[in-house]
Amino acid sequence: xxxxxxxxxxxxxxxxxxxxxxxxxxxxxxxxxxxxxxxxxxxxxxxxxxxxxxxxxxxxxxxxxxxxxxxxxxxxxxxxxxxxxxxxxxxxxxxxxxxxxxxxxxxxxxxxxxxxxxxxxxxxxxxxxxxxxxxxxxxxxxxxxxxxxxxxxxxxxxxxxxxxxxxxxxxxxxxxxxxxxxxxxxxxxxxxxxxxxxxxxxxxxxxxxxxxxxxxxxxxxxxxxxxxxxxxxxxxxxxxxxxxxxxxxxxxxxxxxxxxxxxxxxxxxxxxxxxxxxxxxxxxxxxxxxxxxxxxxxxxxxxxxxxxxxxxxxxxxxxxxxxxxxxxxxxxxxxxxxxxxxxxxxxxxxxxxxxxxxxxxxxxxxxxxxxxxxxxxxxxxxxxxxxxxxxxxxxxxxxxxxxxxxxxxxxxxxxxxxxxx
Numbered sequence: 001x002x003x004x005x006x007x008x009x010x011x012x013x014x015x016x017x018x019x020x021x022x023x024x025x026x027x028x029x030x031x032x033x034x035x036x037x038x039x040x041x042x043x044x045x046x047x048x049x050x051x052x053x054x055x056x057x058x059x060x061x062x063x064x065x066x067x068x069x070x071x072x073x074x075x076x077x078x079x080x081x082x083x084x085x086x087x088x089x090x091x092x093x094x095x096x097x098x099x100x101x102x103x104x105x106x107x108x109x110x111x112x113x114x115x116x117x118x119x120x121x122x123x124x125x126x127x128x129x130x131x132x133x134x135x136x137x138x139x140x141x142x143x144x145x146x147x148x149x150x151x152x153x154x155x156x157x158x159x160x161x162x163x164x165x166x167x168x169x170x171x172x173x174x175x176x177x178x179x180x181x182x183x184x185x186x187x188x189x190x191x192x193x194x195x196x197x198x199x200x201x202x203x204x205x206x207x208x209x210x211x212x213x214x215x216x217x218x219x220x221x222x223x224x225x226x227x228x229x230x231x232x233x234x235x236x237x238x239x240x241x242x243x244x245x246x247x248x249x250x251x252x253x254x255x256x257x258x259x260x261x262x263x264x265x266x267x268x269x270x271x272x273x274x275x276x277x278x279x280x281x282x283x284x285x286x287x288x289x290x291x292x293x294x295x296x297x298x299x300x301x302x303x304x305x306x307x308x309x310x311x312x313x314x315x316x317x318x319x320x321x322x323x324x325x326x327x328x329x330x331x332x333x334x335x336x337x338x339x340x341x342x343x344x345x346x347x348x349x350x351x352x353x354x355x356x357x358x359x360x361x362x363x364x365x366x367x368x369x370x371x372x373x374x375x376x377x378x379x380x381x382x383x384x385x386x387x388x389x390x391x392x393x394x395x396x397x398x399x400x401x402x403x404x405x406x407x408x409x410x411x412x413x414x415x416x417x418x419x420x421x
Contacts, residue, residue, distance in 0.1 A: 058088050060130050060153050060161045061138065063118060069093075074121055074153050076105065076112035082151040086160065089113035096120075099164075103127045123149060123163050124206060133162035140164035143176045145203035145325075150223070165203035168196035170255045170335065172287040173235050173280040175204065182286060183235065190285045195235025200314040200323035202331075205231040212282050216254045216294075216301040216338055217243070228407070234282040236299070240313075241406045244343040245354050250407050254299025255279070256307035257292035258336030260385055261361040262378040268362040272300070273307030273336060294338035304342035306361065308382035310335050312389075312402055322386070333385040339405075346401035348375065358401075374399060 058065030058072035066072050066088035077083040096117035097103050103122035106112050114122035119130055119138070130153065131138050131146035140146050144164040153161040166184070167176040173196045174181040184194035184204035195207035211234050214220055220239040221232030228239035233252035240253040257277030259270035272293040279292025279299070294300030294307045311332055315322045326332060345354040361383035364376075374380060379389040380399050 057155070058086065060086050060121075061132050061136070066091075071118040073113050073116075076108040078108045084108075084112070084151060084154075086153060086155050091118050092116075097122075097127045099127050099129050101127050121153070121163060123152065128163035128165065130161050131164050133159070142325075143167045145198065145201040147198075147203050147205065150229075165205060168202055168204050170196045170198065170202045170236070170331075171257055171277065171279040171292050174287065183280065189280075190283050192235050192282065195231060195282075197231045197233075197235075197238055199238070199310075200326045207231060207235050211235075214252050215282065216299060216305070217251045217340060218301075220250060220252050236280060236282055238337075239407060240337055241339060245345045245405060254294065254338040255292070255310075256294050256299045256336045256338050258307050258309045258334060260366070260378070260388065261306070261308075261383040262366040263363055264366060267366070267378075271306045271360070271362055274334075277334070300338045300340070302340035302342065305338045305340045306383075307336040308339050308361075309333070309385065310337050310382075311386050312382040312399065313337070313406060327386075333387060336382075339382075344405050346375070346404075375401070 116127035183189035257274035367379035
């Protein structure tokens with residue numbers, strides 16, 4: 001299913017394989033050489049070789065195309081700039097490191113492949129299952145999400161597979177499962193080395209001190225082409241909205257705990273979000289009630305910052321369908337993003353020129369079933385639960401005004417494998 005993403009975003013992850021994304025420049029990480037530069041440029045491997053020194057080409061998803069005793073994996077050709085290719089390498093068999101086991105990326109070169117079991121690859125110091133980021137087989141289990149990484153599992157500059165990253169809660173920044181859930185399993189939660197990032201699915205990816213201050217309406221870390229990394233913002237924030245209507249500069253925005261907003265007495269005061277919901281700020285030791293609102297100093301940064309549900313931004317523009325995992329999960333009617341509405345306007349008369357400011361949802365009525373008029377209620381602007389929206393009845397699919405103010409891509413964005421520091 002294609003979603004309405006309009007741009008390219010990339011995620012950064014710590015080392016242990018070769019690279020990652022639409023998510024990735026080499027930066028110092030557990031598997032990066034000690035003298036690796038902190039800001040090497042993102043490299044699109046347009047002319048990267050497909051055939052490896054040990055054989056290939058091969059299919060990393062099906063493991064087809066290799067001889068007996070070989071596995072199809074990512075082979076690192078060089079570290080700076082990061083180059084590699086999908087090819088056949090020695091299968092360690094019973095001696096291979098299991099999925100979830102700690103691993104070390106080998107030096108780049110003819111033997112630049114890891115010791116993970118067949119079907120796995122070393123990313124961020126952990127053997128992770130290779131998966132189909134387009135929804136086919138192999139898939140991740142319900143506690144993991146398939147994410148693409150820059151400079152990892154690419155053929156001709158196109159990412160052909162992702163890896164299963166641990167699932168997490170983008171508000172609390174906690175792992176879904178595991179003995180040390182806080183800050184995606186970071187040893188010191190107040191100095192997180194990982195963050196929970198994503199759009200329709202959420203998983204843990206590397207984070208470093210250089211992104212801690214990249215919070216709401218701050219520019220994210222980008223590659224050499226200016227495309228943001230998905231994990232280029234502080235944990236709890238993602239590259240999402242443009243700076244303003246007419247701008248193409250992407251800024252970070254905060255995940256917030258959304259409540260319904262409309263002009264009814266029960267909902268008119270909900271513009272900042274749910275003050276009782278737990279959420280973690282980047283350098284907080286743990287999730288705290290009230291830190292998931294769009295108040296200045298929390299997840300917002302402007303007086304007009306409004307906590308809007310994220311679901312209108314991740315639904316399919318053609319069918320109105322949502323990603324299955326998101327639609328059936330607990331975040332559908334709770335997760336939002338902070339939008340400083342004062343910076344945005346929309347085209348109210350279809351003359352291709354924005355002429356009206358984005359409305360304050362606290363001045364709009366709730367959606368009435370059967371309403372076919374666009375922009376006349378709070379649901380049209382992302383301020384109502386999905387279950388109370390026009391989408392459930394199929395009367396409306398999406399609001400074009402929401403498409404024009406934020407980034408995206410035709411498919412899930414990749415991440416950067418190494419840390420930024």
